[in-house]
Amino acid sequence: MDLVVTLVAPVSLDPSRVVPFVRELGALRAERLGTRAADVFLCADLAATRAAVKALAGDDALDALVQPLAHRTKRLVVSDMDSTMIEQECIDELAGVHGLKPRVAAITERAMRGELDFAAALTERVGLLKGIPEASIDELLARVITPSPGAATLAATCRAHGVRTVLVSGGFTAFAEPVAARLGIDVAFANRLIAADGVLTGEVAHPILGADAKRERLLAEADALGVSLDDTMAIGDGANDLAMIEKAGLGLAYKAKPKVAAAADGAIQHTDLKTVLYAMGIAPERFVVPEGDGAP
């Protein structure tokens, strides 16, 4: 199978770091993608190459993503929100209004590791949010919630290249919709917090959007676009992202829980979300970088 291995370094990629990949993989050729990335092209078995690349990358501060060359440029990117497109877990920040951040964050951590039932863990945590004013959400959005490095560039560049972007969150629409609007993501899906008289009731609307719903959203979006799953990508960090990550043409783990990183087609550990664009074969001179999102 014709494969491409994309190597991305945090700051700059020295050519000497590309050489072992070319040599050990018996690659046909390598090509630079700007100053901090390179593509290595070869014809080999996908699974064997992923294992070989993992060993070659070792402990280097370098992300190496292996995929079939065909369908490399995607038509649809479906992403998780909390700890993926943004740096926080919104439910933990919201719980902080009641001084309950450590308690809720501990449950979130276990749920994202796949140690708890997602819906039950969400219901329990939302119950602790009872009485919090809805206005707290706007304050958190303004003062606390920050896009992950590269998230704005990923969304803007996808938009410029005709790639549809979808946010699917097990968090809440009250965060996901403004975050999508801020980043320029086409559409957002999430759970709805119930409020009465401007105050959260401690309830979440049903059905709860969990792992299966994320996967179904990926399938529905691909279907609506009339593209095959080969043309799709899913990105996430938590156990509730695994079903969509496994289904997508390329499933990527972003600074993910161990279980997720192990199961994904590739893992971004050392670099930012712009690596997704390099993986799609988009050269940095074609990136659209919104102000404040760093260098390509």
Ligand SMILES: [Mg+2]
């Ligand atoms: Mg997440």
